[in-house]
Amino acid sequence: MVLIQIPQRWQLPEHQVTSETAFFNRRRFLKTLVGAGIAGSALPLIGCQAQTATDSPTVGTRPLPFSTNPLFTQIADRDLTNELVAATYNNFYEFGGTKGIWRNAQALPTEDWQVEVTGLVNNPRTFDLDDLTKSFPLEERIYRFRCVEAWAMVVPWLGFPMNALLQAVDPKSNAKFVRFTSFFDREITKGPTFPPSQFLPFPYTESLRIDEMANDLAFFAVGVYGHTLPKQHGAPIRAVIPWKYGFKGAKSIVKIELVDTQPATFWNTLSPGEYKFESNVDPAVPHPRWSQAKERLIGANAEFEWQEVPTLKYNGYGEFVASLYS
Numbered sequence: 001m002v003l004i005q006i007p008q009r010w011q012l013p014e015h016q017v018t019s020e021t022a023f024f025n026r027r028r029f030l031k032t033l034v035g036a037g038i039a040g041s042a043l044p045l046i047g048c049q050a051q052t053a054t055d056s057p058t059v060g061t062r063p064l065p066f067s068t069n070p071l072f073t074q075i076a077d078r079d080l081t082n083e084l085v086a087a088t089y090n091n092f093y094e095f096g097g098t099k100g101i102w103r104n105a106q107a108l109p110t111e112d113w114q115v116e117v118t119g120l121v122n123n124p125r126t127f128d129l130d131d132l133t134k135s136f137p138l139e140e141r142i143y144r145f146r147c148v149e150a151w152a153m154v155v156p157w158l159g160f161p162m163n164a165l166l167q168a169v170d171p172k173s174n175a176k177f178v179r180f181t182s183f184f185d186r187e188i189t190k191g192p193t194f195p196p197s198q199f200l201p202f203p204y205t206e207s208l209r210i211d212e213m214a215n216d217l218a219f220f221a222v223g224v225y226g227h228t229l230p231k232q233h234g235a236p237i238r239a240v241i242p243w244k245y246g247f248k249g250a251k252s253i254v255k256i257e258l259v260d261t262q263p264a265t266f267w268n269t270l271s272p273g274e275y276k277f278e279s280n281v282d283p284a285v286p287h288p289r290w291s292q293a294k295e296r297l298i299g300a301n302a303e304f305e306w307q308e309v310p311t312l313k314y315n316g317y318g319e320f321v322a323s324l325y326s
Protein backbone atom coordinates (compact mmCIF):
# COMPACT_ATOMS: atom_id res chain seq x y z
CA MET A 1 0.00 0.00 0.00
CA VAL A 2 2.82 2.29 0.11
CA LEU A 3 2.53 4.19 -3.08
CA ILE A 4 5.36 6.60 -3.60
CA GLN A 5 5.79 8.86 -0.62
CA ILE A 6 7.77 11.82 0.54
CA PRO A 7 8.71 10.92 4.12
CA GLN A 8 7.09 13.06 6.79
CA ARG A 9 8.89 14.51 9.79
CA TRP A 10 7.40 11.77 11.93
CA GLN A 11 8.47 8.87 9.77
CA LEU A 12 11.21 6.50 10.86
CA PRO A 13 14.44 6.45 8.89
CA GLU A 14 13.83 2.95 7.60
CA HIS A 15 10.68 4.19 5.94
CA GLN A 16 12.63 6.65 3.88
CA VAL A 17 14.04 3.86 1.80
CA THR A 18 10.60 3.54 0.27
CA SER A 19 10.82 6.89 -1.48
CA GLU A 20 11.43 6.19 -5.13
CA THR A 21 10.83 2.51 -5.41
CA ALA A 22 7.96 2.35 -3.02
CA PHE A 23 5.20 1.42 -5.35
CA PHE A 24 4.33 -2.23 -5.88
CA ASN A 25 6.59 -4.46 -7.92
CA ARG A 26 8.03 -1.69 -9.96
CA ARG A 27 9.54 -3.82 -12.65
CA ARG A 28 6.28 -5.54 -13.34
CA PHE A 29 4.53 -2.19 -13.40
CA LEU A 30 7.07 -0.68 -15.78
CA LYS A 31 6.64 -3.68 -18.02
CA THR A 32 2.93 -2.95 -18.11
CA LEU A 33 3.63 0.65 -19.00
CA VAL A 34 5.98 -0.44 -21.76
CA GLY A 35 3.21 -2.67 -23.04
CA ALA A 36 0.86 0.29 -22.99
CA GLY A 37 3.40 2.53 -24.71
CA ILE A 38 3.67 5.06 -21.90
CA ALA A 39 6.92 4.04 -20.24
CA GLY A 40 9.94 6.26 -20.29
CA SER A 41 8.76 8.83 -17.79
CA ALA A 42 10.21 8.12 -14.35
CA LEU A 43 7.67 7.40 -11.62
CA PRO A 44 7.14 10.73 -9.92
CA LEU A 45 7.19 11.19 -6.19
CA ILE A 46 3.76 11.67 -4.75
CA GLY A 47 3.54 13.79 -1.63
CA CYS A 48 1.49 12.66 1.33
CA GLN A 49 0.95 15.78 3.36
CA ALA A 50 -1.41 15.31 6.24
CA GLN A 51 -3.95 18.12 6.49
CA THR A 52 -3.98 20.11 9.67
CA ALA A 53 -6.93 19.77 12.01
CA THR A 54 -8.27 23.23 11.19
CA ASP A 55 -8.57 22.20 7.53
CA SER A 56 -11.12 19.55 8.18
CA PRO A 57 -14.83 19.98 8.44
CA THR A 58 -15.29 16.37 7.38
CA VAL A 59 -15.81 14.28 10.46
CA GLY A 60 -18.99 12.18 10.53
CA THR A 61 -22.26 14.05 10.85
CA ARG A 62 -25.07 11.96 12.27
CA PRO A 63 -24.76 10.60 15.82
CA LEU A 64 -25.51 6.88 16.09
CA PRO A 65 -27.04 5.01 19.04
CA PHE A 66 -24.73 2.39 20.45
CA SER A 67 -23.75 0.48 23.54
CA THR A 68 -20.17 0.15 24.68
CA ASN A 69 -18.65 -3.30 24.47
CA PRO A 70 -16.99 -3.71 27.90
CA LEU A 71 -14.20 -5.82 26.40
CA PHE A 72 -12.98 -2.95 24.23
CA THR A 73 -13.40 0.28 26.19
CA GLN A 74 -9.80 1.39 26.20
CA ILE A 75 -6.30 0.31 25.29
CA ALA A 76 -3.82 0.17 28.15
CA ASP A 77 -1.05 2.77 27.76
CA ARG A 78 -2.47 4.12 24.50
CA ASP A 79 -4.61 7.23 24.06
CA LEU A 80 -7.32 7.52 21.46
CA THR A 81 -5.95 9.05 18.31
CA ASN A 82 -7.11 12.60 17.74
CA GLU A 83 -10.30 12.49 15.69
CA LEU A 84 -9.36 15.19 13.21
CA VAL A 85 -5.93 13.70 12.70
CA ALA A 86 -7.53 10.30 11.97
CA ALA A 87 -9.96 12.00 9.57
CA THR A 88 -7.25 13.75 7.61
CA TYR A 89 -4.57 11.09 7.32
CA ASN A 90 -6.09 8.32 5.26
CA ASN A 91 -5.45 5.68 2.65
CA PHE A 92 -8.21 5.50 0.05
CA TYR A 93 -6.56 5.03 -3.31
CA GLU A 94 -9.81 5.35 -5.22
CA PHE A 95 -9.55 9.05 -4.34
CA GLY A 96 -5.82 9.56 -4.75
CA GLY A 97 -2.42 8.33 -3.78
CA THR A 98 -1.70 10.73 -0.93
CA LYS A 99 -2.70 10.70 2.71
CA GLY A 100 -4.67 13.94 2.24
CA ILE A 101 -7.51 12.53 0.13
CA TRP A 102 -10.29 13.55 2.51
CA ARG A 103 -11.46 16.40 0.28
CA ASN A 104 -11.57 14.22 -2.86
CA ALA A 105 -13.43 11.53 -0.92
CA GLN A 106 -16.36 13.89 -0.38
CA ALA A 107 -17.40 12.95 -3.96
CA LEU A 108 -18.39 9.47 -2.75
CA PRO A 109 -22.17 9.18 -3.25
CA THR A 110 -23.43 7.50 -0.07
CA GLU A 111 -27.17 8.21 -0.52
CA ASP A 112 -29.29 5.13 -1.25
CA TRP A 113 -26.34 2.85 -0.47
CA GLN A 114 -26.93 -0.85 -0.80
CA VAL A 115 -24.78 -3.80 0.23
CA GLU A 116 -25.38 -7.07 -1.54
CA VAL A 117 -24.58 -10.21 0.43
CA THR A 118 -24.40 -13.06 -2.02
CA GLY A 119 -22.59 -16.22 -3.13
CA LEU A 120 -22.61 -19.37 -1.03
CA VAL A 121 -25.35 -18.36 1.40
CA ASN A 122 -28.81 -19.78 2.03
CA ASN A 123 -30.37 -16.33 2.57
CA PRO A 124 -28.87 -13.87 0.11
CA ARG A 125 -29.80 -10.33 1.14
CA THR A 126 -29.43 -6.81 -0.06
CA PHE A 127 -29.26 -4.39 2.84
CA ASP A 128 -29.83 -0.69 2.65
CA LEU A 129 -28.17 1.48 5.21
CA ASP A 130 -31.19 1.66 7.41
CA ASP A 131 -31.40 -2.16 7.51
CA LEU A 132 -27.75 -2.39 8.38
CA THR A 133 -27.86 0.01 11.29
CA LYS A 134 -31.18 -1.33 12.59
CA SER A 135 -30.83 -5.10 12.01
CA PHE A 136 -27.66 -5.38 14.07
CA PRO A 137 -27.24 -3.73 17.48
CA LEU A 138 -24.43 -1.21 17.23
CA GLU A 139 -21.59 -1.23 19.68
CA GLU A 140 -18.50 0.86 20.18
CA ARG A 141 -15.15 -0.89 20.18
CA ILE A 142 -11.88 0.85 20.75
CA TYR A 143 -9.34 -1.02 18.65
CA ARG A 144 -5.68 -0.69 17.90
CA PHE A 145 -5.28 0.06 14.19
CA ARG A 146 -2.01 -0.84 12.48
CA CYS A 147 -1.18 0.06 8.89
CA VAL A 148 1.37 -2.08 7.05
CA GLU A 149 3.27 1.18 6.48
CA ALA A 150 4.18 1.07 10.21
CA TRP A 151 1.95 3.86 11.50
CA ALA A 152 -0.68 3.07 14.06
CA MET A 153 -3.72 4.68 15.66
CA VAL A 154 -6.28 3.88 18.36
CA VAL A 155 -9.78 4.25 16.95
CA PRO A 156 -13.27 4.01 18.50
CA TRP A 157 -15.28 2.25 15.80
CA LEU A 158 -19.06 1.88 15.90
CA GLY A 159 -20.60 -1.10 14.21
CA PHE A 160 -21.37 -4.77 14.62
CA PRO A 161 -19.46 -8.07 14.53
CA MET A 162 -19.18 -9.64 11.07
CA ASN A 163 -20.44 -12.82 12.66
CA ALA A 164 -23.89 -11.23 13.17
CA LEU A 165 -24.17 -10.74 9.41
CA LEU A 166 -22.90 -14.25 8.74
CA GLN A 167 -25.68 -15.67 10.94
CA ALA A 168 -28.27 -13.59 9.11
CA VAL A 169 -27.34 -14.93 5.68
CA ASP A 170 -26.60 -18.52 6.79
CA PRO A 171 -23.44 -19.61 4.93
CA LYS A 172 -23.48 -22.85 2.98
CA SER A 173 -21.06 -25.54 4.17
CA ASN A 174 -18.79 -25.04 1.14
CA ALA A 175 -18.28 -21.31 1.86
CA LYS A 176 -14.59 -20.99 2.73
CA PHE A 177 -13.75 -17.34 2.08
CA VAL A 178 -15.46 -13.98 1.97
CA ARG A 179 -14.68 -11.30 -0.60
CA PHE A 180 -15.43 -7.63 0.09
CA THR A 181 -15.77 -5.29 -2.88
CA SER A 182 -15.54 -1.52 -2.50
CA PHE A 183 -17.49 1.08 -4.45
CA PHE A 184 -15.92 1.89 -7.80
CA ASP A 185 -17.05 4.18 -10.60
CA ARG A 186 -14.41 5.50 -12.97
CA GLU A 187 -16.16 8.87 -13.15
CA ILE A 188 -16.06 9.33 -9.36
CA THR A 189 -13.26 7.20 -7.97
CA LYS A 190 -10.57 8.51 -10.24
CA GLY A 191 -7.64 6.91 -8.43
CA PRO A 192 -4.13 8.31 -8.01
CA THR A 193 -2.72 10.80 -10.49
CA PHE A 194 0.01 8.32 -11.20
CA PRO A 195 -0.01 5.44 -11.87
CA PRO A 196 -3.25 5.86 -13.77
CA SER A 197 -6.22 4.07 -12.34
CA GLN A 198 -6.58 1.73 -15.32
CA PHE A 199 -3.31 0.07 -14.33
CA LEU A 200 -4.59 -0.75 -10.86
CA PRO A 201 -6.83 -3.75 -10.17
CA PHE A 202 -9.88 -1.75 -9.13
CA PRO A 203 -12.43 -2.26 -7.73
CA TYR A 204 -10.62 -2.61 -4.41
CA THR A 205 -11.27 -6.06 -3.04
CA GLU A 206 -10.19 -7.80 0.14
CA SER A 207 -10.85 -11.19 1.62
CA LEU A 208 -10.80 -13.29 4.78
CA ARG A 209 -11.19 -16.95 5.54
CA ILE A 210 -14.68 -17.69 6.83
CA ASP A 211 -13.38 -18.68 10.26
CA GLU A 212 -11.57 -15.32 10.45
CA MET A 213 -14.78 -13.55 9.50
CA ALA A 214 -16.64 -15.45 12.21
CA ASN A 215 -14.12 -14.45 14.88
CA ASP A 216 -15.69 -12.06 17.37
CA LEU A 217 -13.11 -9.33 16.65
CA ALA A 218 -13.89 -9.04 12.92
CA PHE A 219 -16.09 -5.98 12.64
CA PHE A 220 -18.13 -3.91 10.23
CA ALA A 221 -17.88 -0.24 11.12
CA VAL A 222 -20.69 2.14 10.21
CA GLY A 223 -19.42 4.89 12.48
CA VAL A 224 -16.44 6.24 14.34
CA TYR A 225 -15.96 8.66 17.26
CA GLY A 226 -19.68 8.47 18.07
CA HIS A 227 -21.15 9.29 14.67
CA THR A 228 -21.49 8.03 11.11
CA LEU A 229 -18.29 7.30 9.22
CA PRO A 230 -16.91 10.25 7.30
CA LYS A 231 -16.44 9.40 3.65
CA GLN A 232 -12.65 9.31 3.83
CA HIS A 233 -12.85 6.57 6.51
CA GLY A 234 -14.94 4.40 4.17
CA ALA A 235 -18.56 5.49 4.61
CA PRO A 236 -21.09 4.13 4.95
CA ILE A 237 -19.67 0.70 5.89
CA ARG A 238 -16.16 -0.70 6.02
CA ALA A 239 -14.35 -3.71 7.41
CA VAL A 240 -12.11 -3.51 10.49
CA ILE A 241 -9.95 -6.54 11.29
CA PRO A 242 -7.77 -5.32 14.13
CA TRP A 243 -5.24 -8.16 14.24
CA LYS A 244 -4.38 -7.70 10.55
CA TYR A 245 -2.73 -4.84 8.68
CA GLY A 246 -5.15 -2.04 7.85
CA PHE A 247 -5.29 -2.75 4.12
CA LYS A 248 -7.38 -5.88 4.86
CA GLY A 249 -10.21 -3.55 5.95
CA ALA A 250 -11.96 -2.64 2.68
CA LYS A 251 -13.78 0.69 2.75
CA SER A 252 -17.17 1.69 1.32
CA ILE A 253 -18.27 -1.90 0.77
CA VAL A 254 -20.96 -2.62 -1.85
CA LYS A 255 -20.68 -6.39 -2.09
CA ILE A 256 -19.94 -9.21 0.35
CA GLU A 257 -19.62 -12.55 -1.36
CA LEU A 258 -19.04 -15.97 0.15
CA VAL A 259 -16.95 -18.18 -2.10
CA ASP A 260 -15.25 -21.56 -2.00
CA THR A 261 -11.76 -20.63 -3.20
CA GLN A 262 -9.34 -17.91 -2.11
CA PRO A 263 -10.15 -14.81 -4.17
CA ALA A 264 -7.67 -12.39 -5.68
CA THR A 265 -7.34 -9.14 -3.72
CA PHE A 266 -6.19 -5.64 -4.67
CA TRP A 267 -2.80 -5.39 -2.96
CA ASN A 268 -1.94 -9.04 -3.20
CA THR A 269 -2.52 -8.85 -6.96
CA LEU A 270 -0.25 -5.81 -7.22
CA SER A 271 2.57 -7.17 -5.12
CA PRO A 272 2.08 -10.63 -3.65
CA GLY A 273 5.51 -10.66 -2.00
CA GLU A 274 4.73 -7.50 -0.03
CA TYR A 275 1.05 -7.82 0.78
CA LYS A 276 0.28 -11.38 1.73
CA PHE A 277 -3.24 -12.71 1.81
CA GLU A 278 -3.06 -13.44 5.55
CA SER A 279 -1.22 -10.30 6.67
CA ASN A 280 -1.53 -10.71 10.42
CA VAL A 281 0.37 -8.01 12.31
CA ASP A 282 3.70 -9.54 13.26
CA PRO A 283 6.80 -7.69 14.49
CA ALA A 284 9.00 -10.64 13.50
CA VAL A 285 8.04 -10.61 9.83
CA PRO A 286 9.50 -7.55 8.09
CA HIS A 287 7.92 -6.03 5.03
CA PRO A 288 10.49 -6.61 2.24
CA ARG A 289 11.37 -2.89 2.37
CA TRP A 290 11.14 -2.04 6.08
CA SER A 291 11.04 -3.56 9.54
CA GLN A 292 7.73 -4.14 11.28
CA ALA A 293 9.34 -4.39 14.74
CA LYS A 294 8.17 -0.91 15.74
CA GLU A 295 5.32 1.38 14.85
CA ARG A 296 4.66 5.12 14.88
CA LEU A 297 1.69 5.51 17.16
CA ILE A 298 -0.25 8.66 16.31
CA GLY A 299 -1.72 9.98 19.54
CA ALA A 300 -4.31 12.29 21.04
CA ASN A 301 -2.57 15.47 20.07
CA ALA A 302 -4.02 17.55 17.25
CA GLU A 303 -0.47 18.47 16.27
CA PHE A 304 0.03 15.02 14.83
CA GLU A 305 2.51 13.88 17.43
CA TRP A 306 3.54 10.27 17.43
CA GLN A 307 5.67 7.97 19.52
CA GLU A 308 7.62 4.95 18.50
CA VAL A 309 6.40 1.81 20.25
CA PRO A 310 7.03 -1.91 19.76
CA THR A 311 4.67 -3.70 17.39
CA LEU A 312 2.62 -6.40 19.09
CA LYS A 313 2.03 -9.80 17.54
CA TYR A 314 -1.54 -9.98 16.23
CA ASN A 315 -1.58 -6.27 17.12
CA GLY A 316 -2.08 -7.31 20.77
CA TYR A 317 -5.13 -9.52 20.06
CA GLY A 318 -3.46 -12.93 20.36
CA GLU A 319 -5.83 -14.10 23.11
CA PHE A 320 -8.73 -13.74 20.66
CA VAL A 321 -7.18 -14.95 17.43
CA ALA A 322 -4.00 -17.01 17.91
CA SER A 323 -6.02 -20.23 17.90
CA LEU A 324 -7.09 -19.49 14.30
CA TYR A 325 -3.50 -20.07 13.21
CA SER A 326 -2.38 -22.94 15.40
Ligand code: MTE
Nearest residue numbers: 090091092093147182204233246247249251
Ligand atom coordinates in the same frame (compact mmCIF):
# COMPACT_ATOMS: atom_id res chain seq x y z
N1 MTE B 1 -10.22 0.41 1.20
C1 MTE B 1 -10.35 0.89 -0.04
N2 MTE B 1 -11.49 0.68 -0.71
N3 MTE B 1 -9.35 1.58 -0.65
C2 MTE B 1 -8.15 1.79 -0.02
O1 MTE B 1 -7.24 2.40 -0.61
N4 MTE B 1 -6.81 1.44 2.00
C3 MTE B 1 -6.57 0.50 3.08
C4 MTE B 1 -7.81 0.34 3.99
N5 MTE B 1 -8.98 0.16 3.19
C5 MTE B 1 -7.99 1.29 1.31
C6 MTE B 1 -9.08 0.62 1.90
C7 MTE B 1 -5.44 0.88 3.90
S1 MTE B 1 -3.93 0.68 3.18
C8 MTE B 1 -5.55 1.34 5.17
S2 MTE B 1 -4.19 1.55 6.15
C9 MTE B 1 -6.86 1.68 5.73
O2 MTE B 1 -7.92 1.51 4.80
C10 MTE B 1 -6.84 3.13 6.19
O3 MTE B 1 -8.04 3.43 6.86
P1 MTE B 1 -8.28 4.91 7.37
O4 MTE B 1 -7.95 5.83 6.26
O5 MTE B 1 -9.72 4.97 7.76
O6 MTE B 1 -7.36 5.10 8.55
